[in-house]
Amino acid sequence: MRATLLAAFALANILTATAAVAGDQDFTLVNKTGYEIDKVYVSAVNAKSWEEDILGKDTLEDGSSVNISFKRSESACRWDMMVVYADGDKATWTNLNLCRISKVTLFWDRKNEVTRATLD
Numbered sequence: 001m002r003a004t005l006l007a008a009f010a011l012a013n014i015l016t017a018t019a020a021v022a023g024d025q026d027f028t029l030v031n032k033t034g035y036e037i038d039k040v041y042v043s044a045v046n047a048k049s050w051e052e053d054i055l056g057k058d059t060l061e062d063g064s065s066v067n068i069s070f071k072r073s074e075s076a077c078r079w080d081m082m083v084v085y086a087d088g089d090k091a092t093w094t095n096l097n098l099c100r101i102s103k104v105t106l107f108w109d110r111k112n113e114v115t116r117a118t119l120d
């Protein structure tokens with residue numbers, strides 16, 4: 001019984017420590033565009049330039065997703081996001097309230113020739 005309680009306590013501590021590291025702005029980006037995304041930039045609304053590509057050397061294949069995490073100390077909720085496709089085309093969204101969004105799913109709208117996003 002004591003071993004079970006210790007194991008449960010240890011698991012609770014691990015889960016609490018993991019949650020404490022995550023920022024309120026963390027979200028999952030899902031690519032359902034039919035195309036490879038080469039770069040993803042997320043910058044604070046008032047930033048004068050885009051931050052560095054969060055994918056680094058990686059790409060986001062169609063049908064794949066990536067978890068985007070912020071430092072716990074980050075307090076801003078409003079962010080802009082830009083994706084760059086492998087062919088150089090870009091799509092941008094502004095003023096996303098990432099404190100209220102947990103998932104951004106991207107779709108290619110062939111009829112209007114734009115990338116659209118659903119926010120969950």
